[in-house]
Amino acid sequence: xxxxxLTWLPSDVTLLKFDDADGMVTQHTTTSEPSNYLILGEAxxxxxxxxxxxxxxxxxxxxxxxxxxxxxxxxxxRNL
Numbered sequence: 001x002x003x004x005x006l007t008w009l010p011s012d013v014t015l016l017k018f019d020d021a022d023g024m025v026t027q028h029t030t031t032s033e034p035s036n037y038l039i040l041g042e043a044x045x046x047x048x049x050x051x052x053x054x055x056x057x058x059x060x061x062x063x064x065x066x067x068x069x070x071x072x073x074x075x076x077x078r079n080l
Contacts, residue, residue: 006066015056
């Protein structure tokens, strides 16, 4: 996934913030419900996502690609 894509995160996923100087975790939170989130960037095994207006890191193994499904207009019953 790339910056600007949407990712789906289930509920109860731990999100992290890291200290820029030493890379230690400075804050953590947990998603309260499943939803789509905007990917802002990527770092090693994490995606940087926008959660509640702030930048948080989510482990890549906790994220799911959001796939846009195009409607299939050929299968619409036009006899209704």
